[in-house]
Amino acid sequence: MPANEFFFAERMRNLSGSAIRDIFKYMGRPGLISFAGGNPAAFALPEDQVADLSYRLLREMGKQLLQYGPTEGYLPLREALPAYIEKTFGAKADADGILITTGSMQGLDLLLRALVNPGDAVLTESPAFLGALQAMTAAEARIIPVRSDDTGIDTDHLEEMMRLHSPKLLYLIPTFQNPTGRTLSLERRKKVAELAARYGVVVAEDDPYHELRYEGSHLPSVMSYDEQGRVVLLGSFSKVISPGLRVGFMAGDASLIRKCAILKQCTDVHTPNLNQAIIHQYLTGALLDEHIRAILPPYAAMMRLMLRELENIPEIKGFTRPEGGLFIFARLADGLEAVPLFKRAVDRGLAFVPGEYFYAEGGHKNTLRLNFSGTDPDGIARGMEILRGCLKDSH
Amino acid sequence: MPANEFFFAERMRNLSGSAIRDIFKYMGRPGLISFAGGNPAAFALPEDQVADLSYRLLREMGKQLLQYGPTEGYLPLREALPAYIEKTFGAKADADGILITTGSMQGLDLLLRALVNPGDAVLTESPAFLGALQAMTAAEARIIPVRSDDTGIDTDHLEEMMRLHSPKLLYLIPTFQNPTGRTLSLERRKKVAELAARYGVVVAEDDPYHELRYEGSHLPSVMSYDEQGRVVLLGSFSKVISPGLRVGFMAGDASLIRKCAILKQCTDVHTPNLNQAIIHQYLTGALLDEHIRAILPPYAAMMRLMLRELENIPEIKGFTRPEGGLFIFARLADGLEAVPLFKRAVDRGLAFVPGEYFYAEGGHKNTLRLNFSGTDPDGIARGMEILRGCLKDSH
Numbered sequence: 048m049p050a051n052e053f054f055f056a057e058r059m060r061n062l063s064g065s066a067i068r069d070i071f072k073y074m075g076r077p078g079l080i081s082f083a084g085g086n087p088a089a090f091a092l093p094e095d096q097v098a099d100l101s102y103r104l105l106r107e108m109g110k111q112l113l114q115y116g117p118t119e120g121y122l123p124l125r126e127a128l129p130a131y132i133e134k135t136f137g138a139k140a141d142a143d144g145i146l147i148t149t150g151s152m153q154g155l156d157l158l159l160r161a162l163v164n165p166g167d168a169v170l171t172e173s174p175a176f177l178g179a180l181q182a183m184t185a186a187e188a189r190i191i192p193v194r195s196d197d198t199g200i201d202t203d204h205l206e207e208m209m210r211l212h213s214p215k216l217l218y219l220i221p222t223f224q225n226p227t228g229r230t231l232s233l234e235r236r237k238k239v240a241e242l243a244a245r246y247g248v249v250v251a252e253d254d255p256y257h258e259l260r261y262e263g264s265h266l267p268s269v270m271s272y273d274e275q276g277r278v279v280l281l282g283s284f285s286k287v288i289s290p291g292l293r294v295g296f297m298a299g300d301a302s303l304i305r306k307c308a309i310l311k312q313c314t315d316v317h318t319p320n321l322n323q324a325i326i327h328q329y330l331t332g333a334l335l336d337e338h339i340r341a342i343l344p345p346y347a348a349m350m351r352l353m354l355r356e357l358e359n360i361p362e363i364k365g366f367t368r369p370e371g372g373l374f375i376f377a378r379l380a381d382g383l384e385a386v387p388l389f390k391r392a393v394d395r396g397l398a399f400v401p402g403e404y405f406y407a408e409g410g411h412k413n414t415l416r417l418n419f420s421g422t423d424p425d426g427i428a429r430g431m432e433i434l435r436g437c438l439k440d441s442h
Numbered sequence: 443m444p445a446n447e448f449f450f451a452e453r454m455r456n457l458s459g460s461a462i463r464d465i466f467k468y469m470g471r472p473g474l475i476s477f478a479g480g481n482p483a484a485f486a487l488p489e490d491q492v493a494d495l496s497y498r499l500l501r502e503m504g505k506q507l508l509q510y511g512p513t514e515g516y517l518p519l520r521e522a523l524p525a526y527i528e529k530t531f532g533a534k535a536d537a538d539g540i541l542i543t544t545g546s547m548q549g550l551d552l553l554l555r556a557l558v559n560p561g562d563a564v565l566t567e568s569p570a571f572l573g574a575l576q577a578m579t580a581a582e583a584r585i586i587p588v589r590s591d592d593t594g595i596d597t598d599h600l601e602e603m604m605r606l607h608s609p610k611l612l613y614l615i616p617t618f619q620n621p622t623g624r625t626l627s628l629e630r631r632k633k634v635a636e637l638a639a640r641y642g643v644v645v646a647e648d649d650p651y652h653e654l655r656y657e658g659s660h661l662p663s664v665m666s667y668d669e670q671g672r673v674v675l676l677g678s679f680s681k682v683i684s685p686g687l688r689v690g691f692m693a694g695d696a697s698l699i700r701k702c703a704i705l706k707q708c709t710d711v712h713t714p715n716l717n718q719a720i721i722h723q724y725l726t727g728a729l730l731d732e733h734i735r736a737i738l739p740p741y742a743a744m745m746r747l748m749l750r751e752l753e754n755i756p757e758i759k760g761f762t763r764p765e766g767g768l769f770i771f772a773r774l775a776d777g778l779e780a781v782p783l784f785k786r787a788v789d790r791g792l793a794f795v796p797g798e799y800f801y802a803e804g805g806h807k808n809t810l811r812l813n814f815s816g817t818d819p820d821g822i823a824r825g826m827e828i829l830r831g832c833l834k835d836s837h
Binding site: 052053056059062087092095097099101102105106109113116150152153160162163164181182247285288292293300302306309310312313317319322 | 447448450451452479482484487493496505506508510543544545547551556558562573576577579580610642644680683684697701704711712713715716
């Protein structure tokens with residue numbers, strides 16, 4: 048066998064060289080205004096607080112934090128999470144059914160590995176979070192998209208797909224979804240929990256944007272309606288404290304969580320202790336509440352600015368009107384396509400993500416995802432001006 | 443389907459409820475002297491230094507560290523690693539062929555997922571690192587043990603197994619191996635690289651104990667003899683700085699590393715930035731060298747103390763004499779078994795790991811692994827006294 052040739056596993060076949068990777072190559076350009084990522088805004092990252100907390104934690108309990116920790120997670124954090132979950136998501140959890148993860152993506156990865164054999168069906172919203180689609184591909188799952196509309200996943204279509212495909216897992220983001228910004232209605236939340244119980248399908252309820260609500264009232268999680276232990280809540284502190292710290296959690300049925308912990312032991316052994324202890328500090332005092340209270344108004348202003356600007360672009364025929372989160376999803380007039388638009392926009396200094404990448408089934412070439420937290424209000428205004436110009440020139 | 447019943451994936455079938463888990467349940471007992479773990483000694487964890495570094499890094503570049511980072515790793519760390527790898531392992535690497543991992547176990551997990559389909563053969567030393575055996579089981583690999591002796595893996599047997607089984611991967615710890623403490627000889631290092639090239643087998647060379655050498659001279663890595671890009675070096679800072687920070691790396695052929703990076707993106711997205719930046723500080727100044735110089739003499743003294751004590755236990759018929767690392771492997775007189783001995787020892791306040799768990803093929807019930815870094819010299823003396831007493835009473 049010649050050097051540099053490898054026989055890769057089957058799962059790699061569909062994972063490499065996707066078009067989206069080409070798109071992301073453009074992203075590093077200096078001066079580029081980015082509506083493309085899902086990064087928290089710089090103002091929302093509490094670096095001085097984290098500096099003080101790290102220093103104090105390492106001085107007070109450095110030996111413990113630098114040593115190996117339990118795979119299940121730093122015990123004080125696991126024990127603080129049930130109260131946080133009840134308060135935030137309206138759901139009951141206990142420490143036995145909680146696993147701390149290195150970001151919430153790891154929770155999905157562990158669930159896929161615990162449940163899915165190659166070829167098993169996995170359901171997800173259409174359009175869906177790109178990272179989740181990639182993780183499902185890595186798990187060699189058969190991805191079944193389920194229609195969604197302004198109030199989230201279509202539960203009639205969901206039931207039909209459950210009956211037809213006997214899926215192992217349903218993945219969804221119920222609140223301020225990525226990429227659409229849409230929120231699953233209360234009735235549909237109940238219905239999803241009921242269908243999961245009836246058809247024996249595990250639900251991965253990924254809810255990282257939940258606390259970034261700028262209007263309307265908080266909705267209870269799908270998990271809060273689950274009486275059968277079918278729903279696993281994937282939580283993340285990436286959007287409300289820091290993605291760079293990589294701390295998330297999964298909460299659900301203890302026997303299922305235990306299997307995920309066994310798999311975690313074979314991958315990163317445990318999530319770094321210092322990072323978990325920092326998050327624990329945010330949960331025990333009033334720090335997290337205060338921090339969220341401080342970041343909501345500027346985020347709300349940025350979202351409203353982008354929504355206003357969208358109304359003034361005649362080639363944009365529709366867009367979602369989220370009540371929170373970080374994303375708006377827009378639709379171009381018929382005949383216009385987002386990939387060529389992206390290329391023109393990048394040349395003029397603006398990036399976004401063409402919407403077609405979020406559809407496992409393809410199509411939807413006239414859609415785009417716009418993020419408003421990766422720049423500042425001035426950047427939003429200038430970026431929207433570039434978008435308007437590019438669309439005008441496309442006539 | 444009743445609540446709390448799940449249809450798990452095939453890979454979970456052999457992963458759960460192993461006997462070793464029962465053993466580890468005993469470990470938490472207060473006051474227990476532990477020869478069972480692989481933890482660095484408390485004195486070897488530099489908590490004040492890490493406190494100062496964290497504080498300074500977060501003050502100076504906190505916005506960047508708290509934001510998302512690249513999957514491949516924090517760029518300054520990736521760029522510092524080739525010089526570190528050349529100096530420490532005598533091997534060439536470049537930043538393109540380096541992926542930062544959340545501990546070096548993640549490197550093995552990513553390699554297994556990139557290369558191994560269910561049923562594919564994977565070779566490993568016998569006895570082998572338990573965590574690696576678990577990761578191979580999670581990958582549904584067919585584990586093929588290869589004989590090893592005082593100078594490491596038997597390369598004649600290795601060649602036979604490569605011919606017979608066409609394995610995708612060989613996993614080994616060449617220096618101060620876990621569980622034996624043995625080191626692969628120079629000639630065999632060359633031979634492993636040569637066989638890997640000839641048979642097209644990827645070698646996962648896991649070398650976390652390399653810098654913990656108390657006597658003899660450093661040997662170049664297997665990777666340093668590799669001209670075909672078949673060897674992937676798995677590096678870790680867990681044993682020389684801190685396991686709780688969870689920072690390791692993999693270095694090898696760029697096309698193979700790229701596939702691992704794609705998989706990493708679907709699991710923890712990236713290793714936490716702060717943790718990587720702390721390790722980077724250790725690599726750029728003289729900090730790491732100074733720290734290692736400080737911890738070697740007490741580790742050496744602890745190893746020698748345990749070796750001396752072993753000579754005074756008549757029921758112990760043989761044991762390895764490592765030149766570094768954290769483990770000694772011992773063999774009891776015929777007719778004695780380590781699992782019942784473990785149970786008696788735990789009742790008297792001492793834990794170790796029965797050796798049979800490290801043998802994929804079973805057997806070897808009269809072996810045990812002893813770690814000397816989980817306690818202090820006094821604890822070593824008291825623990826060996828308990829061991830001596832338990833063995834005496836077994837007549």
